Amino acid sequence: MQPKEDELLSSWIIRLAHAHGYKVQTMCSMLLGSDAAIWNRDVDQLAPIEDLQRLSTISGASIERIEKTTLRSLEGDLFEKHTPHGICRWIVPIGVFHRSRRRPGLMFCPQCLKEDPEPYFRRTWRLAFATICAKHGCYLLDTCPNCNSPLAPHRSDMQSRTVFPKTGLNVCCWKCGFDYRKTIEQPHFLEELHVRFQEKLEHALNVGYVEWANSPNMHSLVFFEGLRALIAGLTSRQTRNRLKRSTNISIAELSNFPENGFEFANLPSRRELFCILAKVTERWPKSFVDLIHECDLRYADLKGDSHRRPFWYEDVIHLEASAKRISTSDTEFNSISNAVRARNVKFSAFKAKQLFDRKLHWQPVTSVSDETYDELLISIDHEIARTLDSKDRAVLIRDKIMFAVGRVLKLTQNDLACLTIDKVHQLVSNTETADFYNNAKTPAQARAWVEWYWQNIRHQLEPNDAVMQVFTSVQRKKGIKRTTVGARFRRAVNANLLDRMNTEYKAWIK
Ligand SMILES: [Zn+2]
Ligand SMILES: [Zn+2]
Structure with a gap:
């Protein structure tokens, strides 16, 4: 009697015994000796070659064909080295304990069993990648649908009272006798x-x-x-x-x-x-x-x-x-980020990749270059030019002057919130005429900007008389809060889409 296509060794041994009218244990004792303990182990992984030779003699199947029913024969195709005593890659462990099986390791497709003229278990049904039956488009099962016991087909004839095991006994539950072919299919969706x-x-x-x-x-x-x-x-x-x-x-x-x-x-x-x-x-x-x-x-x-x-x-x-990233040049970065924005999409590296199939690598700017400083101030100028409401314009001018002075004099958010005109004079002794064609770069230029602001713009935000701070809040009519400085800075960076720029104010003065 030959093993069937993709039949598992244990399945074939059981069928062989039943075909000859023996219970599995009886045939194995007769053939392999009364101390044969093949079922105490994972027989499909561990059956000794001598046992296979004896089985070959009585069945007429060649030793090569029988060897192919074992899991170790997948060596070289599925895994490099068969490791029978440890965990073998790709093989679901069955956790043998004496003759019982502690955990499910053998699976089955009820439809396959139903269609088989002589039902048998496949070698594939021990492999960890087998979870569905591609032929029938259904789930594989690994426990009895009736009593939930793990499969152990070699034990299915133990309860049988008949001397000659009936056909199909190998696909009945060893515990409750349920015929796996009668499984009622649960509805499920397979992609x-x-x-x-x-x-x-x-x-x-x-x-x-x-x-x-x-x-x-x-x-x-x-x-x-x-x-x-x-x-x-x-x-x-x-x-x-x-x-x-x-x-x-x-x-x-x-x-x-x-x-x-x-x-x-x-x-x-x-x-x-x-x-x-x-x-x-x-x-x-x-x-x-x-x-x-x-x-x-x-x-x-x-x-x-x-x-x-x-x-x-x-x-x-x-x-x-990989972390070893090749950084993208500034020019390339700018052209790609502009192109992303041209599609009205919020810029991100992922979007860039999706739209242009180009991976961008860049570090968020930790310190801000003079070029970026100019870029932000020019962007705010553009905002000012677009703004019709005079109070809103005054707020934007305040922001511009505040960020410029903060940058040049290296003032923290807190310093800016507390800044008075006396403090400015204390920090910078000399001044020059305010020039708005170039952004303030030196302390003297910064002082000139603050003085210009103090005289021409500050009153538009209507601060209370007693307030001494240079930069004030239009709502509170008092000095601007430290947290508002940070929030206004983030707003400016985000509104002007300076993606690579760190939105934290502290990077601005590094
Ligand atoms: Zn199937
Ligand atoms: Zn059962």
Whole structure:
């Protein structure tokens, strides 16, 4: 009797026993010795080669064919090295304890079982990427729909009173006897993208290569190693935090993701993860690159702790998320930011990337150059020219003079709020004639501006008589508040769209 297509070793052994009219345990004792303890372990990972040889003799199936039913035969295609006693990459652990199974590790598709002339369990149903059936477009299950027990098909004939196990017993629950083929399908929604991704994964494993990342035939191992690195990067705590900003993917289901490997995650979490992966890897690397920029994902978080990062993944995160950024020239930055604004879109690096496919790297300005100082003052001049209301104009002139004096004399927000004309004279002994063709750059020029303001503009804000401060509030009719200085400064920077400029007043006087 031959194993069926993609049949799992344990499934085949059970069918073999039942076909010969034996219970599983009886046949195994007869064939492999009474001390045979194959069911005390994860037989699909650990069956000794001698046992397979004996099974080959009685079944007529070749040893090569039987070997292909084991999970270790995926070595070289799905994982580099089979590690039977630890956690094996991509294999869902079943947590064997004596003969019982503590945690679900074997899955099934009720529809597949129903359609099988002789129902059997697939090797794929032990793999961590298998969460849906692409053929039937439905969820895989990993517990009995009737009693919630993990699957343990080798135990299903233990309760049976009949000497000859009936057919189909292997797909009945060992605990409650429920026939998995009678599962009533729960309504659920599967995204088309997710189903296609599942097909791609299974196809890659079947044929040993995949069309991926501009490579027409990437070795499946390279593909799967890269996917696992991507999973580690996406599920890292820091990345999950940043992914909350995404408008495209929801990470609700990922919030309790285990740190020790995604193979330990429960089936619903893994299903959600692969649904996200399907979106993230769509038209690789386009969707992922968009996500990196949208959520500002970082190289350090995406690289995970794995050293195995195939080029197709490493190249992308290195180029797009690395801290080693090539800075954008000022000219280029300005032309791109102007073009973004020309579309009436609020400027951001993400928008720039979206509209022009150009990644911008710049540091927010920590100190302000004289050029930017001029730029801000000229922008305020333009605002003044556009403003018809005389009081509003006076407020803008106050701001301009205040920022200029603050900058030149290195006055803090508090200094500006308290500034009196006596204090100005104390700070600057000499003066010159006020010149409005050039912005004040020297203390003497700054003093001239303040004096001009004091004489010509200040009264328009109608301060109370007793008020001594130079800069006053139009509402309060008293000296301007320290916090208002900061707020007015931020307003000026934002209103004039000086994106790269730090909006904190303190950077202005650095
Ligand atoms: Zn199916
Ligand atoms: Zn059950």
